[in-house]
Amino acid sequence: MRGCGTLCFFVVLGLVLVHGVNGEDPYRFFTWKVTYGDIYPLGVKQQGILINGQFPGPQIDSVTNDNLIISVYNYLNEPFLISWNGLQQRRNSWQDGVSGTNCPIPPGKNFTYMLQVKDQIGTFFYFPSLAFHKAAGAFGSIRIWSRPRIPVPFPPPAGDYVVLAGDWFKRNHYDLKGILDSGYNLPFPDGLLINGRGWNWIHFHRRTYRFRISNVGLTTSINFRIQGHHMKLVEVEGSHTLQSTYSSLDVHLGQSYSVLVTADQPAQDYYIVVSSRFTSPVLTTTAILHYSNSARGVFGPPPGGPTTQIDWSLNQARSIRWNLTASGPRPNPQGSYHYGMIQTSRTITLANSAPVINGKQRYAVNSVSFVSPVTPLKLADYFKIPGVFYLGSISSSPTWGGGYLQTSVMNADFRSFVEIVFQNWEDTVQSWHIDGYSFFVVGMDGGQWTPASRSRYNLRDTVARCTTQVYPKSWTAIYMALDNVGMWNIRSENWARQYLGQQFYLRVYSPANSWRDEYPIPKNALLCGWASGRHTRPL
Numbered sequence: 001m002r003g004c005g006t007l008c009f010f011v012v013l014g015l016v017l018v019h020g021v022n023g024e025d026p027y028r029f030f031t032w033k034v035t036y037g038d039i040y041p042l043g044v045k046q047q048g049i050l051i052n053g054q055f056p057g058p059q060i061d062s063v064t065n066d067n068l069i070i071s072v073y074n075y076l077n078e079p080f081l082i083s084w085n086g087l088q089q090r091r092n093s094w095q096d097g098v099s100g101t102n103c104p105i106p107p108g109k110n111f112t113y114m115l116q117v118k119d120q121i122g123t124f125f126y127f128p129s130l131a132f133h134k135a136a137g138a139f140g141s142i143r144i145w146s147r148p149r150i151p152v153p154f155p156p157p158a159g160d161y162v163v164l165a166g167d168w169f170k171r172n173h174y175d176l177k178g179i180l181d182s183g184y185n186l187p188f189p190d191g192l193l194i195n196g197r198g199w200n201w202i203h204f205h206r207r208t209y210r211f212r213i214s215n216v217g218l219t220t221s222i223n224f225r226i227q228g229h230h231m232k233l234v235e236v237e238g239s240h241t242l243q244s245t246y247s248s249l250d251v252h253l254g255q256s257y258s259v260l261v262t263a264d265q266p267a268q269d270y271y272i273v274v275s276s277r278f279t280s281p282v283l284t285t286t287a288i289l290h291y292s293n294s295a296r297g298v299f300g301p302p303p304g305g306p307t308t309q310i311d312w313s314l315n316q317a318r319s320i321r322w323n324l325t326a327s328g329p330r331p332n333p334q335g336s337y338h339y340g341m342i343q344t345s346r347t348i349t350l351a352n353s354a355p356v357i358n359g360k361q362r363y364a365v366n367s368v369s370f371v372s373p374v375t376p377l378k379l380a381d382y383f384k385i386p387g388v389f390y391l392g393s394i395s396s397s398p399t400w401g402g403g404y405l406q407t408s409v410m411n412a413d414f415r416s417f418v419e420i421v422f423q424n425w426e427d428t429v430q431s432w433h434i435d436g437y438s439f440f441v442v443g444m445d446g447g448q449w450t451p452a453s454r455s456r457y458n459l460r461d462t463v464a465r466c467t468t469q470v471y472p473k474s475w476t477a478i479y480m481a482l483d484n485v486g487m488w489n490i491r492s493e494n495w496a497r498q499y500l501g502q503q504f505y506l507r508v509y510s511p512a513n514s515w516r517d518e519y520p521i522p523k524n525a526l527l528c529g530w531a532s533g534r535h536t537r538p539l
């Protein structure tokens with residue numbers, strides 16, 4: 001245990017006994033005070049949501065298997081929750097922090113999340129999951145470092161920089177939510193931010209540095225590049241990659257990449273550039289990479305991004321491979337898990353659409369536009385409260401019918417190995433995220449997926465990750481081992497689409513009802529809706 005006295009020891013012991021978090025692994029404690037505060041990310045004052053006074057929120061640094069005990073105090077005048085993009089929370093969807101798993105933290109109250117970053121490494125982020133809070137901040141980076149004796153397939157970099165980048169709106173988050181609530185789409189974003197600002201400065205010596213880039217934006221894919229420098233890709237959402245070199249990198253909504261950059265160029269200042277992808281106009285923001293012995297300031301225009309559109313991006317996506325011989329979170333090589341040899345037992349096909357329902361713009365999956373229930377699905381399931389959702393409320397394949405509103409939950413068997421095909425008939429890039437899991441992106445291509453598309457799958461060395469893009473009028477296929485019991489959110493990472501219903505829950509169910517498969521409900525679980533007044537422990 002780190003930074004923890006005797007009293008704290010007993011608190012921890014209590015947590016271990018009651019919540020099943022692993023007592024042998026270190027604990028890290030965080031106290032987060034969530035408040036409103038003025039921010040000026042694009043030079044205009046707007047209402048931000050701050051964590052401990054910070055925008056973006058504080059960084060979480062952890063090591064594989066650490067227990068993270070995060071107490072969140074909600075000083076807003078509205079309900080609030082934080083969720084964890086990419087943390088798998090094995091057996092523990094109780095802590096996922098989305099409206100389908102957790103009751104909101106009421107104004108003036110607190111909730112303590114108890115997470116374990118079990119068997120994970122890599123680059124992720126957290127974000128506020130309710131309303132349109134993400135447009136006001138309260139997101140931050142999560143780094144999970146390898147344990148000391150697990151080999152990392154590159155020498156320790158001289159520095160490790162987080163780049164939280166994405167599009168930004170000057171309008172207040174209530175106004176943006178109001179636009180969506182009244183049935184309209186969002187306006188074009190006002191700009192791009194890097195780490196909460198339009199301008200940054202990074203200091204280089206003649207060494208190699210790691211950049212961890214996450215797209216924390218709301219509506220657009222981005223491209224990341226550094227003037228005069230190549231980037232060596234080393235990690236994608238917890239997978240160590242073959243270290244290919246790129247001059248620029250597309251990062252879709254919700255995705256995270258780590259690259260190594262070596263300061264081997266003439267000593268001057270260089271632009272770090274983030275620009276929007278597949279938008280017109282193209283938004284651009286820059287930061288400055290400053291060599292310690294720099295002889296002059298930035299020179300010339302910032303380098304432009306890729307001009308060819310979808311094909312370039314698709315080819316880049318396909319070039320990203322798993323390094324089969326490198327270790328992941330465990331000492332054995334990542335590639336010793338032969339995902340391509342496992343027989344899939346089920347194919348789920350998910351088609352996105354943009355129906356108008358009751359005169360309002362909505363977004364849907366297999367024709368269902370998700371509506372959040374007042375009682376979280378996970379609690380309704382646990383307390384066996386009828387009428388909150390029913391299984392089969394969303395089809396496992398496109399229905400092509402008109403869109404309708406529903407609290408959609410799909411059932412799935414624990415320990416099955418499934419194929420999911422995301423079919424995108426719209427003309428915009430989609431980005432899909434699955435909570436609780438890491439999945440193998442076995443293929444993507446233009447047109448309609450058919451069983452014959454399987455012959456072109458990469459069954460050998462694609463990466464395992466938690467967020468994948470689907471190009472316009474294209475499909476993306478993934479393989480996923482359903483080894484994590486729980487109620488898991490599958491959502492668009494486009495925040496307008498997510499908010500207007502392009503999401504649902506996958507209920508990965510084990511009939512065994514054993515603590516080996518799923519932790520018991522936390523004693524501190526907040527209760528709301530029809531779960532109010534129930535008991536989290538047997539009487």
Ligand SMILES: *[C@@H]1O[C@H](CO)[C@@H](O)[C@H](O)[C@H]1NC(C)=O
Nearest residue numbers: 071073108109110111112524
């Ligand atoms: C935090 O929440 C707990 C449980 O609701 C409560 O007992 C405690 O008083 C709260 N602490 C503060 C400082 O509000």
Ligand SMILES: *[C@@H]1O[C@H](CO)[C@@H](O)[C@H](O)[C@H]1NC(C)=O
Nearest residue numbers: 152153241242243323325326
């Ligand atoms: C893959 O990982 C191994 C083991 O760490 C490393 O030696 C090798 O250079 C890596 N290969 C590539 C192409 O990145």
